[in-house]
Amino acid sequence: MKSLFRNFFIITFFIQVATSFSQVLVKGKVVNEYGIALNETVIINNKNKIIETTDAKGFFEIEKEGLYTFQKKGYQLKSLYLKNKEFYTVQLTLNSLELDEIIVTSNHIPQKLKKATASIAIVSQKDIQRSNNTDFAPILNRTPGVFMQNGALNTNRITIRGIGARNLFGTSKIRAYFKDIPLTNGSGETTIEDFELASIANFEIIKGAVSSIYGAGLGGVIHLNPKNANFNEFSIQPEFSVGSFGLTKSMLTANYGSKKHSFKAVFSDTYSDGFRENNKYDRKTFTLNTNHFLGKNDELTFLTSYIDLIAFIPSSINAEAFRERPESAAFTWKNAQGFEDSKRVVFGLSWRHNFKDNLKQVTSIFTSFRNNYEPRPFNILKENTFATGVRSRFLGDFKLFNKKLDWTFGAEFFNDVYNSITFENLYENFPADNGSVAGDNLSDFKENRNYYNIFSEANYHFSEKTTLTIGINLNKTWYNLEDRFQVSENNPDQSGAFSFKTIVSPKIGLSHLISENLSVFSSISHGFSPLSLEETLLPNGQINTNLQPETGWNFEIGTRGNFFNNRLFYNLSLYRLNIKNLLVSRRTAEDEFIGINAGETQHDGLESQLIYKWIENKKLSLNMFVNITANNFIFKEFIDDKNDFSGNDLTGVPSSIFNAGVDFNFQKGFYGNINYQYVGSMPITDANNLYTDAYNLTNLKVGYVFSLLKEIKVNTFFGVNNLFNEAYASQILINASSFGGAAPRYFYPGNPINYFTGINFNYLF
Template identity: 65%
Template sequence: MPFIKKELPFLLLICIFNLNIYGQSMIKGKIVDGENNTALGFTKIINIENNETYYTSNPDGTFEINKAGTYTFKKEGYIEKSLKLEENQFYIIQLNINPSELNEIVINANHIPKQLKKSTASINIISSEDIQRSNNIDFAPILNRTPGIFMQNGALNTNRITIRGVGSRNLFGTSKIRAYFKDIPLTNGSGATTIEDFELASISRFEIIKGAASSIYGAGLGGTIHLTPQNSYLNNSNINGEFSIGSFGLVKGIVNVNHGSLKNSFRAVYSNTHSDGYRDNNSYDRQTFTLTSNHFLSKKDELSFLGSFVNLKAFIPSSINETAFNENPESAAFTWRQAKGFEDSKRGILGVSWNHEYNSTLNQSTSVFTSFRNAYEPRPFNILKEKTFAIGIRTRLLGNSKIFDNNLNWTVGGELFKDNYKYATFDNLYQDFPAGTGSVEGDKLSDFKEDRKYYNVFAEGNYEISKKTTLSIGLNLNETSYVLNDRFPASTENPDQSGEFKFKNIISPKLGVSHLFSENFSVFSSISHGFSPLSLEETLLPDGQINNSLKPETGWNFEIGARGSTTNNRLQYNISLYRLDIKNLLVARRTTEDQFIGINAGRTQHDGLELALNYNWLNNENISISSFINYTLNNFTFKDFVDDSNDYSGNDLTGVPSDIFNTGVDFNSTFGIYGNINFLYVGKMPITDSNNLYSDRYSLTNFKIGYQLNLNKKLKLNTFIGVNNIFDKHYASQILINASGFGGNAPRYYYPGNPVNYFTGVNLNYNF
């Protein structure tokens, strides 16, 4: 007992000390990119009260803190964020990218997170600020700010995107370029891609891989456009409404709602757009609804949903001949106006993604998706009915290993895609009815069903030879096949066209290296292989049989480039030189007004230079002024091109401008005024393979200014006004290459661009 009395104070002290230790609760969390949820390692975590750096996040973005308080999270390339952290909680910290430090951001374009400045491929980021510079109606002004990319738009629903000249020979729409909305393919089973139907307000970022430089996405010589939907934000609830009007009867409304708790978040975006259009038979009506949600089920599991629905009815003015283009550009093609041609389509996509962390060095991501499209399109030569239904799965493992004490980041996975395409044509009897009646459906002319499928198996690894040098090796295996079922009764005039077409397995390798000469300057180089599949329509011969001798276009891309910035980060620059050699050039030879056959006719050589400069002239607490210059120089030629008896070898590639120059100035201030001015120059384009006709070079100047005001702590007001084509330039916004005249009519090469036009609107944002 005397011993216990003597030692009692000491024992009590030990107990109190132990209780204090075990009573402290660790604060845990993970730091991610706010739009694509890529983990952000090595983020500084600073306590605001004493400005002491307590921790730096782990390579996988996780962190632990043993003291409650308000902390600031700082990482190069991202806007810093402050948040009050409480004990006994697990936090997901979402950081948004800083547009003035794009080379520093962590990209996920090839599924292996890495800083853009360490990438071995030519990748461009279009941020949400870039998207908001324009009138959120057209994709073209946004994409055309990126070197190497050119989007022509004959109307809001008539577009063609080319990357480094690839896809320029596709007569209608975009082909030979892959596109994804998050992990969901927007490219159908025959290689056609449509992105312009989506609402720009539902997109937060574009990541664009140029050239055949990705082993992850498979078929697509031109590259890949990755659309990142507006993410749903945690710990935030707000509603944003926007209403705008403009020239040519433009009326648009947007409602954007976000609700987020600690671990679950939801975002819904609805838009309604109407335009009468500049030209005859040019009205446009579109409604969209996009839903995203994120659910952090545990420290190791994340579930996300993505759904999108588009309801579109857009009339088609089509292309016109040179006389009409110069004298009456607002006119529609005569037959399209008489038939009142239009497209009426409904499309939807739905995807579920699951991310699981097995341990700190191994993750798995799996997405299951489905999509559909139903369309009705009366044209002067027939009426087309289409139904497409697609399903697929994409899964990949992402790991980090050590080899000779150096990091190897790797991914391996696969994608399986299948779509069913049913289409039928009907006689259009519009000529048998009084003028103004429009299209009238007649007898069925054809009835087809296509089953199209492909699979990609891919692997890619980035090995850090040293802290400054990264070696990238990738491999893609693709198999694509089609089955055509002709469901129309066979006859002498309509032979049975049923059949199968299957590509041989195509293996596409990639090798790249990047080296950091300093923290602000890096050089990269790559050699990569790619291919583009044929569409089933291109394989059909006039006698109705499938031409199994056709080969897909394949090519090698050779590139060297540099990225960097000045020490104070005021100037950022990216430059690249490349050569893309394509063989088995596929030519669509027109046989009738609505029929084409495909032939392999030679090779093309694409030599180019791409330059991007961004400079911050002024950046203080009150005002920021920045400018950009983007330049693309294209030297694209037919290396070997013989079409029937015509030898076009050595000619310029059709449908691609000689060069593109884009520059602009952005202004922002804390007192609410902001604005930008943008100048675009587009060089001349060959319209015919013989190069006997070129489009005129043109320039456009656009301007936008706005005012933002905090009405109270929760309500923000934003008003804006803009003018496009300020100097009212007459130009062709899209051309139809190698157009033929039928019935003695002149060829219709030109889609007139809009003259000077304005838009204005108001935006209200309320934070709950």
């Protein structure tokens, strides 16, 4: 009996000892830049090379403290020292050279890019850093299918697959989000160029009709994903740069991350005299992004951005001035010293909750406001907008016929109130150096603009290789206009309401993995773009209820893949986008337009992207990229008054765009890139009797990274834009009219050769 008791005691003792040595000491979770859990992430102990992996929800448990390397295909390696009895949130950054392996979230259901049934472009942090972090255009214009014209830092027009090209001033018919916060107002106009590039981690761009997900989105959606702070890190990063035309830019980035909470703040101050007359630009921004993991099932994120901008406006010039005096401003804008003084704030709060492994919800509330004062030669505009909204969706999965089905269902409501007042501009009655002077009140409007979307999407996995996507969106949009100006014979009361019919936008797509590294996809999707209240107003003050929103169908096939052991990545898409109820802004005076439905357009195109790793070793990384956009956009049917433009090329869109570049990075710290872009000619008029000249641009940037002491990393850089001093039109004003016998002002001149240089310090505490 004693022997039995002794043996039992010994066995129990050794079990307890073994258990104590094998107990879990470190726990954590691995996520990507969007906070999406990364399953099957490999965790390597740098000392004994023991390998662990994360589970389906991204969680891991490790028995011993030490230095570990986190490895996930499609993401950059990350090393972190893990201490006993601590919980860590480990965030991985995407690798721009393995795009098909990354997880995209812009279609609401997270999935690998190579399984997506839509055409999605990723603009990575590396793509952003190829340029001078001041101008959006060089970055977006390297994306196939996307074209950004920029007459100045504050004067831009973005088109996707030709959609939005007919908007005269700014970007329209394309939606944009800063994380979950809409940047598109109630009239469908979008401004993203005011935001600080250094606060953006990457862009996800869905090209084509996307109304099945986001409601009004005929051309596509641009997602600006803000930089998140690194967890378990405290750092400060000041940067200062200078450049041509009086450019000075200072920035300060602060990062604080604990094991469950992170805070990143970015302040920037940008000033430029500009290449042209009346072209000064002065912008200050502050962006704060925080992430909080409250437990295994709850995550809270907070995002706010403040922008204070004063930018003068040189406007467009005629052909003679464009050839002989490209630095000149339009005569009237110069004398009036036209400018915009804008203050803008956006705010969003998102809550993610996991009910269980296969069911969670994401709810975001957001608000924004913008105040703007803009003296123009024809009047002085004072406006403000206040917007609020909420977007909530459930995500889950279940088995259907023994196959997995991922689904999402949700709704979004948006309201903005827009107030606008105009005054006479009496600048002509005062000395030229006085600039604009406000006179009598000309108008006073209040617009209440609303919409809601109810949406659903599902991915049904027939097998590990084949996925069917079905989506549908129901949208309702309505406006109310209050004319608060005194009513008279010459100024009829324009108050009224306009409500669109409910629009249903479906989508169906299919993707198939031919092999682990090669996939094909196809999709059919519907899209629409609503009218603005201004476009519905007739000269007699009545609202034109006969106008219809532009609608269209996008048909697409494509393929993605990588070869040669992940050294070559490619993306190829062929599409046709048919638009009906083409909306035309017919100009009736210098600042007066009316909208008409004038016909149909047909957008046929090819988009191709190729990335190749020439050399990838410990001493040198050498990569190249080639992007091709080929457009055949025509007016299928277009009758404007007595003019029949059917069969003509679509105005304001280049026939082709070609981008190529080389990036290199030496282990010792020297890096750089050179980029070449060709932009084909663009029709300036609907009659196609005037085209721009095609042009070629070459930009380069080089830099050197080194360590100063153990905690400080220094990055010095120098760049040149338009290396060969090409004369070109960086933006055009289509169908410009002539007033008072003056020649039409079609052209915004691009900047001649210009440079930038700077230094960045990263101090890691």
